[in-house]
Amino acid sequence: MLVESSEISNGVGNHIADHGSIYLDRMTEQTLDQVDDQLEGEIDAALKRMEDGTYGICEKKRGKRFHTSV
Template sequence: MMTLSKNEISTMKQKLITMKKSIEEKQDNSLLDESMRESTGDITTGIGNHLAEGNAERVDREQEQTFEQIDEKVLGEIDDALDRIEEGSYGVCVDTGEEIPYERLEALPYAKRTAEAQEKFDKGY
């Protein structure tokens, strides 16, 4: 059923683990930034902090939160993919049972659907 070679699967597994690490490190760093900002925040938000600066900072923070939400989602997808590797169902579309082309997995190692099935899923069919 599974046409991915052991080699291909272990390549993907490495990719997934690397992705996971880099997201987790990024999260650790942003937590660090956050606490640094907290501790120095009082000084910088002193007199002469114009409204515009405050807005820019807010936008940054909102973007950061969006990225963090995306990262959380991706982390979940990566964990799912690693589970599927363990179960031996990796590379098979969760909706159609078709094989996901290796090129797609290379581009998106945590893909759980073929491109067609993903498109339908995204449109809510």
């Protein structure tokens, strides 16, 4: 990533399509990182509910249990 940043900074030897590819790669990586962070948060919350004994209880209606295979 550092090499790519310096390539964009100096602009020497890069075609405009190269800049677009580097930008697209960065945006894709950022998006995937955000999705990973969100999923990690959801997994952590589910594990916490399992520890608390509330996993499978509807968070909106509190008390209606859903069938879980865990």
